[in-house]
Amino acid sequence: MNRTTLSLIAGATALAAVTGFAALSTPDTSGDSTAKAAAQLPVERTSLLCPEPSSSDLAETSYTAFTPVTKGAGGSGKAELAAANGQSADGSTAGKSGKSGKKNTGAPVVRPKEPGKPVTGTAEGAETPGLIGTATGRFAPGWTVQETTQVAAGTGRGLLGTNCTAPDSEFWFPGAGTADGRTDYVHLTNPDDSAAVVDIELYGKDGALKSTLGEGITVQPHSSEPILLSTLTDETDTDVTVHVTVRSGRVAAAVQALDDKLGGDWLAASADPAGSLVLPGIPKDATDVRLVAFTPGDSDADLKLRLASPTGQITPAGNETLHVKAGMTAAVDLGDVTRGEAGSLLLTPSDTSVPVVAALRVVRGKGDKRETAFIPATAPVGTRATVAGNRSKGTTLALTAPARTTQVKVTASAGSGGGTPVTKTYTIKAGTTQNVDAPVPSGLKGTYALTVEPVSAGPVYAARTLEAAGEGLPAFTIQTLPDDRGAVAVPEAEQDLSVLQK
Structure with missing residues (x-):
């Protein structure tokens, strides 16, 4: 077998590995060349990233992970949600032995046992890290994780919730703010083995807010980084649109919008720009x-x-x-x-x-x-x-x-x-x-x-x-x-x- 043939087989094998279900079939001897519609098949791997829930010592956070039962999904696989930064779920840092005072480093907050049944985990206080989750096989199609935090008092008190999101390369957040009384963070979480480089642009009622600190932000591998919007610009505006673009790598992004008087919540990214x-x-x-x-x-x-x-x-x-x-x-x-x-x-x-x-x-x-x-x-x-x-x-x-x-x-x-x-x-x-x-x-x-x-x-x-x-x-x-x-x-x-x- 010559090298050209080996290269073609290797390329086809790689395509099948990426799509998960790509199939090679022999040509139809009948000569019918009618194009067939692409098959809709279950995904084999899903990544979800959860931001750091709160900077309040009074925060009580719950995580719920769930995969709906999906016809045609693989018979094996697993899902788990673990700390992004080498910390345990309670926020304590492990020593060289790999053990913390309460939980093992990176111990999963949730690890579902079967699709169709949700599983929960909890954390308390201000040191809870961002989380990185991966689901494979039968746990991947439709895997969802909800992060819900209740804060009893202080800036942003109330109930804050977000669907943990998949990594991407661009995000739009209309609805943030840098005015007095607002404390808004954009949280960036990097699930990969290499650093990601991110730009953050801010737009107010008169256009772009002056800022050079939002350019070329490095997010280290397997880490979550909260960035206070007011540190990126000296300008204040009640209504700000945040634009996150990724130069290299990929991240998940979410804005935590906190108000001194009106409580707060997570602001998820808007759908892609559209006319309607x-x-x-x-x-x-x-x-x-x-x-x-x-x-x-x-x-x-x-x-x-x-x-x-x-x-x-x-x-x-x-x-x-x-x-x-x-x-x-x-x-x-x-x-x-x-x-x-x-x-x-x-x-x-x-x-x-x-x-x-x-x-x-x-x-x-x-x-x-x-x-x-x-x-x-x-x-x-x-x-x-x-x-x-x-x-x-x-x-x-x-x-x-x-x-x-x-x-x-x-x-x-x-x-x-x-x-x-x-x-x-x-x-x-x-x-x-x-x-x-x-x-x-x-x-x-x-x-x-x-x-x-x-x-x-x-x-x-x-x-x-x-x-x-x-x-x-x-x-x-x-x-x-x-x-x-x-x-x-x-x-x-x-x-x-x-x-x-x-």
Whole structure:
């Protein structure tokens, strides 16, 4: 066998290893050359990164990991979530012996035993490190991890939650701030064996904020780095868009937005810039909603604002449109826009479509008993989406069908401590948002996961609100549910020996 043949076989083998399921088949002797659609097959490996949860000594953090049962997934594999920086889950650093006073270095916070059943872990205090998680085989498709932190007092007190995210090369965060009373961090987590180099740009109402300290930030291998936004610029602005780009390597990024008076939460990245955006799941008792938008291109954007309510689309009074100047962050107060009903904000072009990113800052409560959460523009549920860490009380699932009436199947998993899965199907009318009576596992013990799957045509958007009691404070957090990317398109490959003759 000559070297050319060996190279071709090696290349085909490498392709199969990367895709996980690429197949080589002999040419069809019938002569039929009709192209076949790529197969949707379960992914074999998933990485998720969780930021450092809090700098407060009063913080109490829980992690919930879950993989939905996926048809066609491999029969083996594993998943675990461990400290990113050589610390144990409780934040103590191990000595040379590999042991800390409480836990082994890098001991997993969670290690699921089987798909379909969530598993939990906890941590306390300010020294809890960022976490790096990997799932392989049958644990990889749709693997999700929820990080939820309750802080009793101080800046950012309340409930903070985030879906741990996959590494990427670019992130947009409209809705951050550098004004007095705000303490916002961008958290960067590097899962790889080599350092990542990252640039951070900040844009306010008048354009780019002056900063040279955001260029060429090095994030060491297997580490998580929180960076205080106010250290990157001397300029203050109430509404700031953060742009994270990776020069080399890859990171996961999230913004922790903390307010002296309004509590705080995690601000997840907005969906990729697009002409039309959906921001689902505004709580019906929201007392103040603020829209923040940014267009990264050279053209201004003019947007129409519509609220998808339980009865259809309506125009927020006095806020029919929003003009977003190129390279500048725009913001508008929508007040108590939902007026006691479920709602989602729909942004569409008034005329020419110009890509934008956007997020909502949502406030519940009044006076000194107010709390904040964020809703970034998000991608649709797609094939399937999952959110973990749900409780028997204080969980609200919002479903939005902006274009056409759609049926949606929602499955409540088994509980982390016991319980039987339950499935319900809902019909969401076109142009509406519904806060559905989400199923709860029968005999529930512990927390559980909700998996959302559209069963008819039409895009569906979803968000989960999680509430916690806290001395009169309406503590809450909101997570959107984009597609879980549990499947990958794998084209059918065929042998073509004619290339050996060229």
